[in-house]
Amino acid sequence: MTAVLQEQLPGLGAVRRIVQPSAGTARQQTIQERFEQFHALNGWVFAELERLTAECIEAKFAKVSLGMLFELIRYSYGRATLSADDFALNNDYRSRYARLLIEQHPEWATYFEVRALRTD
DSSP: OOOOOGGGSTTHHHHHHHHSOOTTOSSOOOHHHHHHHHHHHOHHHHHHHHHHHHHHHHTTOSOOOHHHHHHHHHHHHOOOOOOSSSOSSOGGGHHHHHHHHHHHOGGGGGGOOOOOOOOO
16 A cells, blocks of 8 residues: 655645635634534544444454554554645544544444543
8 A cells, every 4th residue: 555645646736715714814724624624524534433333342352542543643654634734644533533423333432441531
């Protein structure tokens, strides 16, 4: 599999203009707002998290760590993501992905530890 660097993605400039706040924006986006934009632009990340979680559960893991899954994705794929910030796969989104996985697969709830979200 050939890695694609983020800067090599066609149309990246146009996407950044859409998702990056302009200099005159009155407030910063919340983590949730940034996550929703990232998720909309990078659906493959969630699909890969689902696949990896299912593999872990099949392998009889007692718990599944989103941190571990993020690192596996980073290591295995080196795939570029479309994002308004400089992080290809921002750790701020781990808790959001854990909640989304549980929402889509309630039977997986016992495999993830989630804490109360702090306000953005």
